[in-house]
Amino acid sequence: MTAFCGIELAHPVINASGCFDALAAREVFGDSLIERFPFAAYVSKTVTLGPRAGNPPPRLWEAAGGLINSIGLPNPGIDAYLETHLPAYAALGVPIITNVMGSTVEQFGELVERVALRDEVAAIELNVSCPNVATGLDIGADPHELERLVTALRPLSAKPLIVKLTPNAADVAACAAAAESGGADSVSLINTLRAMALAPGATAPWLGGGTGGLSGPAIRSIALAQVASVAASVAIPVIGMGGVASGADAAALLDVGATLVAVGTETFRDPAAGRRIANELAQRFAENAA
Amino acid sequence: MTAFCGIELAHPVINASGCFDALAAREVFGDSLIERFPFAAYVSKTVTLGPRAGNPPPRLWEAAGGLINSIGLPNPGIDAYLETHLPAYAALGVPIITNVMGSTVEQFGELVERVALRDEVAAIELNVSCPNVATGLDIGADPHELERLVTALRPLSAKPLIVKLTPNAADVAACAAAAESGGADSVSLINTLRAMALAPGATAPWLGGGTGGLSGPAIRSIALAQVASVAASVAIPVIGMGGVASGADAAALLDVGATLVAVGTETFRDPAAGRRIANELAQRFAENAA
Amino acid sequence: MVGRRALGAYVVLEVGDEAVAAAPGQFYMLAAVVGWGGGEGERPFLGRAISALFAGDGRVGFLLEDVGPGTGRLCSLAVGEELWLVGPLGRGFDAPPAEREALLVGGGVGIPPLAMFQEAWGGRALLGFRDARHAAGASLLKDAELATDDGSVGHAGYVTDLLERELRAAGEVCVYACGPPAMLETVRALTLAAGVPAWLALEAPMACGFGACFGCVVATHDGFKRVCLDGPVFEAAVLA
Amino acid sequence: MVGRRALGAYVVLEVGDEAVAAAPGQFYMLAAVVGWGGGEGERPFLGRAISALFAGDGRVGFLLEDVGPGTGRLCSLAVGEELWLVGPLGRGFDAPPAEREALLVGGGVGIPPLAMFQEAWGGRALLGFRDARHAAGASLLKDAELATDDGSVGHAGYVTDLLERELRAAGEVCVYACGPPAMLETVRALTLAAGVPAWLALEAPMACGFGACFGCVVATHDGFKRVCLDGPVFEAAVLA
Numbered sequence A, B: 001m002t003a004f005c006g007i008e009l010a011h012p013v014i015n016a017s018g019c020f021d022a023l024a025a026r027e028v029f030g031d032s033l034i035e036r037f038p039f040a041a042y043v044s045k046t047v048t049l050g051p052r053a054g055n056p057p058p059r060l061w062e063a064a065g066g067l068i069n070s071i072g073l074p075n076p077g078i079d080a081y082l083e084t085h086l087p088a089y090a091a092l093g094v095p096i097i098t099n100v101m102g103s104t105v106e107q108f109g110e111l112v113e114r115v116a117l118r119d120e121v122a123a124i125e126l127n128v129s130c131p132n133v134a135t136g137l138d139i140g141a142d143p144h145e146l147e148r149l150v151t152a153l154r155p156l157s158a159k160p161l162i163v164k165l166t167p168n169a170a171d172v173a174a175c176a177a178a179a180e181s182g183g184a185d186s187v188s189l190i191n192t193l194r195a196m197a198l199a200p201g202a203t204a205p206w207l208g209g210g211t212g213g214l215s216g217p218a219i220r221s222i223a224l225a226q227v228a229s230v231a232a233s234v235a236i237p238v239i240g241m242g243g244v245a246s247g248a249d250a251a252a253l254l255d256v257g258a259t260l261v262a263v264g265t266e267t268f269r270d271p272a273a274g275r276r277i278a279n280e281l282a283q284r285f286a287e288n289a290a
Numbered sequence C, D: 001m002v003g004r005r006a007l008g009a010y011v012v013l014e015v016g017d018e019a020v021a022a023a024p025g026q027f028y029m030l031a032a033v034v035g036w037g038g039g040e041g042e043r044p045f046l047g048r049a050i051s052a053l054f055a056g057d058g059r060v061g062f063l064l065e066d067v068g069p070g071t072g073r074l075c076s077l078a079v080g081e082e083l084w085l086v087g088p089l090g091r092g093f094d095a096p097p098a099e100r101e102a103l104l105v106g107g108g109v110g111i112p113p114l115a116m117f118q119e120a121w122g123g124r125a126l127l128g129f130r131d132a133r134h135a136a137g138a139s140l141l142k143d144a145e146l147a148t149d150d151g152s153v154g155h156a157g158y159v160t161d162l163l164e165r166e167l168r169a170a171g172e173v174c175v176y177a178c179g180p181p182a183m184l185e186t187v188r189a190l191t192l193a194a195g196v197p198a199w200l201a202l203e204a205p206m207a208c209g210f211g212a213c214f215g216c217v218v219a220t221h222d223g224f225k226r227v228c229l230d231g232p233v234f235e236a237a238v239l240a
């Protein structure tokens, strides 16, 4: 068992927000998914106040050792999320972390207040880092703004608040420390790095959103550096992610100070990656103990 | 011919600082190197006031689609550089760009003044971005500090000043604009991204320097996004680099607004990469013109 | 992988799988276990979506054309080499309404869904190809009428010319189509104009194939839909 | 690649090249043109430094052991597959002084420089291996005295035990060594203590192999030196 902000988890591997649609996966892989859910907790895709359609396609570009996405945070909005999605997630049998994003402190406040009312939710993750949406980035990259935001949100919920930091910052450790000062219970990182690709044979951007965010093995070593520097700078637990594809990758993040590890892009290649990585981790611990 | 800050270049492909030791290459590959020097200009490795030994080994880690280095800017110091290296570089037959780094405005000032006296030097590149040395980073990531630095250095030399920006910044375009306001003639980017790796089977960092910088194909799409955003924000010419391995990669950087392209890590795999990429570029232009 | 044969410009792969039956139009995500990625540009990284050509008795078949690093590697697989396989995925074609004749319209690597459709429910096939080498793929269906761009086999021109002719001949038909985007767009326009029901099996760049990434969307009158989850088969009338 | 054969635990590759003669201890940077990178961990990305085993007449030979993704791919190459090759690189061994007997000490994949040395200038070889399967590599030299870790061939123990014996037997010798870091460290300590001149061919992680990256340094009394440019052969006395 792994303890995280007072929540008991079966193992330290969870999904990265936006990289696993549990309802779609159940539709595709059937109820066996719930019996053996690959992750120790389920993190929702980012939810905003109103519904969002997301960016026009194409939304994906395969990069060297990774993926660039410009999905653009499509989601049904907080009403539909709370009414339809959340009760369905609750049936997964693992703690639910709801990830929210607003463009202003007020929007964030409304989102946190509404989510706080729901017993199904174990923790709230604040996406202040999505590189596809200008507002989220601006708050998350500036320690002062970030501290102000978290300070304002802290009184609105007794649930653990996780701040998902932006990696597109000069000093991520300073941002993490600001989140901690504001009252965050945990920080998570890294989100995708701003990236771009041109259409083959053309001079225009390939992605409908213009730019996108890079994830996958290409960002693994950047994630490790940022998680190490953040974990050394704050006392609150850290959720590490970025390019994790194996137990060894997960172990490295734990070794530099993360409490949990999240898996995103690798689940696209292997839908059972969460379970596989948790098993590989358990085996490493067993070998080290022996 | 390509024009850059009043310098005429045979083609738009130059080397990235620290990724090609022209003297060593001549020793290894012979004088044929000079007859067909792979780059249109030669950028020196970063030079500091005093000599530096660099970081303890190991200095290299192979990452997914790239390389992490913690070389630590070994160099003979400005005296030996001006006395021994520079005259040898001058024999290469291409314009010389000298890359310098100080820890303070004063150090930078002394470096620029001394280099400015030398006719062999066509332009000066200011390394305000090396992630391996704390000081370089701090100046380059903060637009105000950067503008102050460039403003102070501008009167010290009539030679073109190129500011090599750090990619580990929240808003690289703002840094570029600050460099331009300070009087820079050009900006170059991207330098390596802060990254880390653990030794296999260990919990300690592999690299002697603790962390290092990621280069190569893994950072290509990040470089393209940063170069595009910088080129859209400044009027001065931009030198684009980061993961360039082919004419197509170079063309993409030119398409988003770069004037020159620099090649680093790819020259490790193919010492003639500069010439190959310039040829591939020329072929593309010929095809597009036809 | 248990079998491999060339078919004109294509390669047919046969892969051992725990034999879930796939519906016509369903697909799998495929990747080679060894030699996936690396080399120039370090691609492929993600799996590749490939339609089932047949499925059952512990085997799944695929029809491939080498158009890039991913399909290139899959085409180069030798018998005995291992594959990552996720599927069957997506919503395929439904059985055709009894009162209408099914017209199967497609071409190129779009023929596997149509071949499975014909095997299950019959239907008359109109197929288009670049040239004779590609037209060899038509042997996967029965009695197909052909068109080739270069006129080397069948009608010289587009397969949609053949469809236009059929739509003018006022029979009660419905259309099932799979092929390159431009072909499907023409099928959509023609059938809509003719008031004939049509179902199209679409392609889109995919990262996951099971609804996780929201990367493969297509615009419909009801907003963006995931091709991998809500499709790849869509009724022509719902597409925006 | 023009030739390939197994030799115990090793593979010997023969590659066509424009036949620059290489000196004993010089090396090449090698990468496969196809299938370099990708797969688990997306490595290898850079070329791999491999010593010449022979060179001339348009051919270069290499001795390889599969210890990771790079050497693994090189070992898997079939005749006819293409290689990227940069070299010969580095400073190899110089000819031994006439007045001293050359002792060649090494093991594992460190034997190619010693084999070329013996071919050029003679010398008596003391070689260490893990076991009999690896000791097959000794056939690349003439009349080598062997040690194996498991005692299956020759002396049971380290090759440096044999060197210690030789250094006690007060002949006028000089030592040329190539092998794993721990072995070379012992050779350095023993020869230094005995006041015997020794040259060591070192290994270091390399990105370029031609002095460009400053990544391969070793500490000497004169500061860090690049193994690829100033070495790989260093006199034992200069190493810090």
Ligand SMILES: Cc1cc2nc3c(=O)[nH]c(=O)nc-3n(C[C@H](O)[C@H](O)[C@H](O)COP(=O)(O)OP(=O)(O)OC[C@H]3O[C@@H](n4cnc5c(N)ncnc54)[C@H](O)[C@@H]3O)c2cc1C
Residues within 6 Å of the ligand: A060, A061, A062, A063, A200, C027, C043, C044, C048, C049, C050, C051, C052, C062, C063, C064, C065, C066, C067, C068, C069, C070, C071, C072, C109, C110, C112, C202, C203, C204, C205, C206, C232
């Ligand atoms: C549901 C479905 C079923 C399919 N069925 C089949 C089938 O049965 N047989 C078959 O052969 N194919 C089929 N395809 C098509 C197949 O999936 C693609 O051709 C394949 O993914 C191409 O991969 P590649 O690496 O070979 O080529 P790529 O190089 O990926 O090129 C394919 C196209 O992708 C774009 N592209 C180029 N570079 C990139 C990049 N870096 N990132 C993103 N996009 C890029 C370009 O538009 C290019 O033309 C199907 C596709 C779908 C969605």
Ligand SMILES: Cc1cc2nc3c(=O)[nH]c(=O)nc-3n(C[C@H](O)[C@H](O)[C@H](O)COP(=O)(O)OP(=O)(O)OC[C@H]3O[C@@H](n4cnc5c(N)ncnc54)[C@H](O)[C@@H]3O)c2cc1C
Residues within 6 Å of the ligand: B060, B061, B062, B063, B200, D027, D043, D044, D048, D049, D050, D051, D052, D062, D063, D064, D065, D066, D067, D068, D069, D070, D071, D072, D109, D110, D112, D202, D203, D204, D205, D206, D232
């Ligand atoms: C001058 C010279 C001559 C050589 N001659 C020969 C020869 O003749 N024959 C031969 O077989 N070998 C030779 N070698 C050794 C050979 O170059 C290495 O064994 C090879 O580079 C290993 O590559 P790999 O991918 O197979 O293994 P790797 O996985 O790269 O492992 C090799 C070692 O590198 C380290 N390592 C692991 N992961 C990484 C990483 N991601 N980045 C950096 N380091 C890592 C570890 O210490 C590991 O033990 C020589 C080396 C040098 C420098």
Ligand SMILES: Cc1cc2nc3c(=O)[nH]c(=O)nc-3n(C[C@H](O)[C@H](O)[C@H](O)COP(=O)(O)O)c2cc1C
Residues within 6 Å of the ligand: A016, A017, A018, A019, A045, A046, A067, A069, A071, A073, A099, A127, A130, A164, A189, A190, A191, A192, A214, A215, A216, A217, A219, A241, A242, A243, A244, A262, A263, A264, A265, A266, C213, C214, C215
């Ligand atoms: C397709 C895709 C969609 C994503 N959507 C979200 C999102 O909605 N909210 C969020 O906070 N992060 C989102 N992310 C970022 C991931 O949660 C994660 O931080 C990042 O991908 C790095 O991890 P990885 O390399 O394991 O994918 C998304 C990433 C991808 C690839």
Ligand SMILES: Cc1cc2nc3c(=O)[nH]c(=O)nc-3n(C[C@H](O)[C@H](O)[C@H](O)COP(=O)(O)O)c2cc1C
Residues within 6 Å of the ligand: B016, B017, B018, B019, B045, B046, B067, B069, B071, B073, B099, B127, B130, B164, B189, B190, B191, B192, B214, B215, B216, B217, B219, B241, B242, B243, B244, B262, B263, B264, B265, B266, D213, D214, D215
């Ligand atoms: C081994 C190595 C050494 C480098 N040394 C320097 C340096 O001395 N000064 C500098 O400004 N940049 C240095 N860089 C950064 C490169 O100039 C370049 O900005 C970066 O590597 C991205 O380009 P690439 O992906 O083509 O390598 C170095 C990079 C590498 C890989």
Ligand code: FES
Residues within 6 Å of the ligand: C205, C206, C207, C208, C209, C210, C211, C212, C213, C214, C215, C216, C217, C226, C227, C228, C229
């Ligand atoms: S491919 Fe990921 S949602 Fe369709």
Ligand code: FES
Residues within 6 Å of the ligand: D205, D206, D207, D208, D209, D210, D211, D212, D213, D214, D215, D216, D217, D226, D227, D228, D229
């Ligand atoms: S390997 Fe690059 S300097 Fe030696």
